[in-house]
Amino acid sequence: MDVVAKIFVALVALIHVYILVLEMFLWRTPRVRKAFGTTPEFAEETAVLAANQGLYNGFLAAGLVFGIVAGGAVGFPVTVFFLACVIIAGLYGAATANKRIIVVQALPAAVALVLTIVAH
Known part of the structure; x- marks a missing residue:
């Protein structure tokens, strides 16, 4: 994973x-x-x-950290999976609870996902 992608994934993990x-x-x-x-x-x-x-939320963070640490062929799909989970949770939370969740949770994860895929 590219350094910028890892930083964004780590940011999403820290949010969680x-x-x-x-x-x-x-x-x-x-x-x-x-x-x-x-x-x-x-x-x-x-x-x-x-x-x-x-x-x-802690499990989401742990999965993202695992993906960063594992890297390569193991870490990439794990990171993509957990970022997708965060995005889905953020969209659901925005639809059912608070619209801000889309900005706080889903948007950073979406940016991290795009950067992760591009870096791969």
């Missing part, structure tokens, strides 16, 4: 690590409630669900 932290560990905090537009009651009631979502 950040989401993991927000959803698994900071879900009930005022800052995260404000970012997600939730009330203290809702945050309390949905903390387990948010943690589960956070864990899945």
Whole structure:
């Protein structure tokens, strides 16, 4: 993978690590409630669900990191698969929850995917 593509893939992985932290560990905090537009009651009631979502975001990050580290014939398809998963999740989130998700999640992954394919 080209260095620029790897940087973009790493950026997408970091975004998902950040989401993991927000959803698994900071879900009930005022800052995260404000970012997600939730009330203290809702945050309390949905903390387990948010943690589960956070864990899945961690798996996306882990897959992307694996793809970068493995590189070559193994890393390329893994990276493409996990970037496609991120794009689909971002599009679904934008359609069902918050339109911003398309910019925060799907767009960086789409750019990383194009760069990864071009670099291959």
